[in-house]
Amino acid sequence: MPYAAITYDIVGGHEDEVAEVFANFRRPTSAVVPETGDASETRIIATAVFIRDSLLVRFIEYEGDLEAVARFMAAQPGVQVVEEKLAPYLRNPRDTSTVEGFLKTFKSSLLRSVSQLSATSRS
Template sequence: MPFAAITYDIKPGFEKEITEIFTGFRRVGSPVVRDATGAQSARILSTAVFIRDATMVRVIEYEGELADIARHMAVQPGVREVEEKLAPYLSRPRATDTVEGFVATFERSLLTCMAQMSVRDHAPA
């Protein structure tokens, strides 16, 4: 299962406030992601958020098409709520109020995956 990581440029010193934002996060309605035709194209398996100093990283474990994951996240009420609540703590604003803006910001914030390993990738000994 692949992982994606996106960064947020945040103002340092607000770790507690940002943690509180994610404590009340409303999960997506379904982990199943559908493409424009309605067919299942991806699935969100897990997410995690990390923070240190002026950087926050959201890690997403998924199956399928990452572009469809980004479009799916763009319309999720919980994701939109978090983006709105994070705005005062960002050192670089994110234009995520439209689907197009969210997807463009997601792509621009995406880290390059250098290596990825999982015990699930190997047959049992």
């Protein structure tokens, strides 16, 4: 299953406050992304968030279409709450209040995948 990673530029010295924002995150009621327009099912398998100093990274394990995952995340109330609560700690403002703004931010903060290995991909 593929992974994606997105970054947030955080004002240093606020790691505990940012961790608290994610500690109260509300997951979507379903991991399945609604109709994506193709035969394959798109779903979010897992997410993880890591922080050090001024860098926060959110990892997303998913199946299917990454843009559909991002569009789904944009509409989730829990994601909107996190984005709103993170705003005071961001070095650069992020326009995530609309689906279009969220998608633009998601794409611009997406890290390039260099390698993805798993135990199931061993020969």
